Amino acid sequence: MRCWSYLPYRETVMATRLMSRWARLLGSRGPQLIASCQARLAGHPIPFLAVAHAEPLWARALNLHPQARTLCGRHSLSTWEEENLTVPRRTELDELVEKASSPREVLQLWAERDANANETALCVIQLARMVLEKGDSKHSDLLQDPRLQTMLDQVSSEVRKVWNGSLVGLLRALTSLGVAPGTPVLASLQTEALWRVRRFSYRQLVYLYEWACGRGAPQAEELLGAVVKQLELRWTELADARTVAALMARPAHLPPSLLDRLEDKALELVERFRAEDIRKVAVALASQGRRSVALFRALSYHIQQKPSEELKASLLLDLVFAYAKVNFHHSQVFQRIAGDLVPQVPRLTPGDVTRCARSFSHLKWLHHSLFEGFAEHYTQQWQKYSTLQLCSLLLSLAQLNFQPSKKEQFYGQVHAALEGALSDLEPFLLTDLVWSLCVLQQARPDHLRAVLDPAVQLRLAGGAPSRVASYGLKLQHIASTAQLEVLCPPGVVPDPPSTLDGQPTPLQSSLHEALRALAGGLEGGYRAGVVTVFGWTIDGELVLDSDNKPINLLGLKAPHLPGGGGGSPLPRGAHRIAFLASEFSHHGSKGRELLGRYAMRQRHLQLAGFLTVPVLYYEWAELKDDRQRMAYLKDKMGKAVAEDMAK
Known part of the structure; x- marks a missing residue:
């Protein structure tokens, strides 16, 4: 039989199981079997094994090899693994290498001592760590050092003597040093890792998975598949919060079933997460579009408990990006993030500022001090x-819909930066820019002419239908700004949609019912869902005479309609009323202020001759019946007419 120390792992396991069964069989029936054999062979000469020994043959067999008794015990396999997989003792060379100050010193220490394969592997790992920490640009010369080549040859030829943790660390170190994927040493290490894949601890498997992701070579792909299989089979061994976070941060090659279990484990271990672990998990969930409400709530609670010293600017930016990506709202967390970011704004880069501002705008959450800091940052570093x-x-x-307190200085630098730059922008970005200036009431005639150019509109017509419709609507808003606010000819713009998209919301439906009751059965007393030439939709329209009574509006001129309406002018003293259903989504998530798009809608309709009556969702929800709703609308109309007459 081959020596146990040279048997491969799988052969050792099979031999162990075979010897265990053999020993149990001899242990229960050994004496009877031996006596039966002696009786059958009584007439034949027996070799030395049949005589002169009082001890049973099965017991003597176990005593022939001291390791065999251990391997055949009840816990033989686990005992063997404990004896062979323990962490090696630290040597004098290990301590000296840790104290070394340069890669050359590590190489010199190794050359002066007769290091074994595991010590050599640790020396290579320390070399890679020094190169990464110091940003040493001479690592290419380091690879040509004959001592390092000798070290790599040693670990390649004696790879079986390298401890598991050193083997995983060595793979990562060689990649950091720039060793080519097809070199013999990497091939040897990967083959050995593939053979040992069942013997690695779960944390070592995670490190190996991180290394194997993105390698691309066939051998690395084979190793990656074996590691992923072990990660899925042994997921119950997960007990470390940092390992869970590290594994969730690279979900590309993990099966969905394992990702679900990782979420459960993260929820179980979330109280042990560091701030960095919370960032990793949140970004991982966001990158996959996994909106795990329970886990995000737990992460939100624990991030609020962390001291501000742990919450660096980069971590806070990643967190708010993750919340915006999955559209998860948590006001307390946003307040904490914004509050911790305010003093750090001067140290942010322009990319950090714009990224954070985009995330908060997607969440519809406005923190005035933070956005004032963003405006000041641009003013100083434009x-x-x-x-x-x-x-x-x-x-x-x-x-x-945020206006900086020092908007003259801010917008002055904005216009200076944009001068001459519009012609270099692609059409979609140009449209977004000019639309934003229209919302902020900073659009100039040259901006409007640049985007309303027929050549630009022709280029906007290509793409997905939903995108074309969205940018066509923005062009309508820009043209309305040109006509109503800047007072310049809008040029040729696309026709507005003739019908509404989608079904009316509950607020719009109940508003239409209340307007029907308010008109009192008068034919043509109101309009609902009015699509205007300005690109805006009016939820309800009434015309009140001088006595504040609804009148038939079907025959009246209506410049806001695509067809122009009827031929009769508006009666003297009459008022056009536009009812605007102000939904929850039209307001910022922090307060009740209108978002920029809907503030511009109200402004444009007022300039078009309407008295606007916003029907706020939180006020409408408190009204119990039709009588209260009619009283609410009459009160709103009365106030709008009174304010207009006061002007």
Whole structure:
């Protein structure tokens, strides 16, 4: 029989099981079997094994090899693994290498001592760590050092003597040092790792998985598949929060079933997460579009418990990006993130500012101090902002309808930066930029002419139908700004949609019912769902005479309609009333302020001759019946007419 120390792992396991069964069989029936054999062979000469020994043959067999008794015990396999897989003792060379200050010193220490394969592997790992920490640009010369080549040859030829943790660390170290994927040493290490894949601890499997991701070579792909299989089979061994976070941060090659179990484990271990672990898990969930409400709530609770010293700016930016990506709202977390970011704004880069502003605008959450800091940051460092970053910042401000306190200085630098830059922008970005300036009431005639050019509109017509419709609507808003606010000819713009998209919301439906009751059965007393030439939709329209009574509006001139309406002018003293259903989504998530798009709608309709009556969702929800709703609308109309007459 081959020596146990040279048997491969799988052969050792099979031999162990065979000897265990043999020993149990001899242990229960050994004496009877031996006596039966002696009786059958009584007439034949027996070799030395049949005589002169009082001890049973099965017991003597176990005593022939001391390791065999251990291997055949009840816990033989686990005992063997404990004896062979324990962490090797630290040697003097290990301690000296840790104290070394340069790669050359590590190589010299190794050359002066007769190091075994595991010590050599640790020396290579320390070399890679030094190169990474110091940013040593001479690592290519280091690979040519004959001592390092000798070290790699040693670990390649004696790879079976390298401990599991050193083997995984060595693979990562060689990649950091720039060793080519097809070299013999890497092939040897990967083959050995593939043979040992069942013997690695779960944390070592995770490190090996991180290394194997993205290698691309066939041998690395085979190793990656084996590691993923072990990770899935042994997922119950997960007991470390950092390992869970590290595994979730690279979900590309993990099966969905394992990802679900990782979420459960993360929820179980979330109280042990560091702030960095929370960031990794949140970003991993966001990158996969997994909106795990329970886990995000737990992460939100624990991130609020962390001290501010742990919450660096980069971590906070990643967190708010993750929340925006999955559209998960948590006001306390947003308040904490914004509060911790305010003093750090001067140290942020323009990319950090625009990224954070875009995330908060997507969440519809406005923190005035933070956005004032963003505006001040641009005012002081506007030369460092690219045109793309400026466009992104303006779009964020427009979506939240935020005006800086020092807007003259801010917008002065914005216009200076945009001068001459519009012609270099692609049509979709140009449309977003000019639309944002229209919302912020900063659009100039040259901006409007640039985007309303027929050549630009022709290029906007290509793409997905939903995108074409969205940008066509923005062109309508820009043309309305040109006509109503800047007072310049809008040029040729696409026709507005003739019908509404989608079904009316509950607020719109109940508003239409209340308007029907308010008109009192008068034919043509109101309009519902009015699509205007300005690109805006009016939820309800009434015309009140001088006595504040609804009148038939079907025969009246209506410049806001695509067809122009009837031929009769509006009676003297009459008022056009536009009812605007102000839904929850039309307001910022922090307060009740209108977002930029809907503030511009109200402004445009007022300039078009309407008295606007916003029907706020939180006020409408408190009204119990039709009588209260009619009284609410009459009160709103009365106030609008009184304010108009006061002007």
